[in-house]
């Protein structure tokens with residue numbers, strides 16, 4: 001069952017008018033929350049980011065955090081599977097086509113939950129291939145906008161090269177990947193770009209930062225040059241569906257320090273274990 005504007009229905013019955021501004025302009029935002037064993041992982045920061053995204057484009061938040069949490073709980077309970085990926089989308093609603101905002105917008109609210117698809121055991125064990133490109137997207141990548149054409153084209157580039165992601169550089173600096181954040185590791189120090197308007201402030205990125213700090217793993221948030229990426233000992237992707245996975249091939253070249261060239265490194269192994277423990281702890285804390 002899916003949720004559409006206050007009602008529950010099978011997805012086949014869900015209908016949205018063609019004048020919805022999400023369809024016409026991509027005028028809306030979305031969120032995606034991973035659910036392990038029927039317990040959402042980091043729901044509070046995800047809902048806070050949804051509120052920020054709505055606020056940054058001037059769509060009134062249709063629900064309080066408590067109401068969102070309630071709908072989230074209900075949609076999880078309505079599914080037959082335990083590990084889920086809950087997708088939320090809010091658009092500026094239906095109005096005659098005009099770029100400027102309608103006067104009294106009635107946001108369209110859609111939520112669905114699908115089985116959570118995470119990387120395979122082989123991908124965690126061996127890492128994944130990525131390609132690189134110049135980041136040609138707009139400069140409000142911090143808004144989780146449904147206008148994803150730039151990200152779609154980047155992800156397609158990866159797909160055409162049998163890669164899982166495209167790692168992007170803007171003005172010679174690492175920004176992110178088409179639907180993931182990117183970390184480097186050099187000499188045992190984990191680094192990620194400073195959270196600014198040129199990248200999505202990933203909830204998984206924050207989870208990794210928190211885990212690094214609580215596990216006394218050195219971590220820096222700072223601008224990262226393309227050459228640092230190319231010379232890193234390890235590269236990682238993070239996202240709500242990928243969790244943390246190592247990049248072991250970039251533009252066809254093996255990634256990493258000589259001791260584990262083309263294989264996930266030791267810092268990844270430690271973070272992967274910490275992340276797995278955090279998922280279990282989170283589900284237990286909500287039991």
Ligand SMILES: Cc1ncc(COP(=O)(O)O)c(C=O)c1O
Nearest residue numbers: 179180181200202203204239240
């Ligand atoms: C462009 C982009 N960057 C980063 C991320 C990772 O964010 P999160 O960890 O909150 O899933 C996503 C997730 O969809 C994304 O689309």
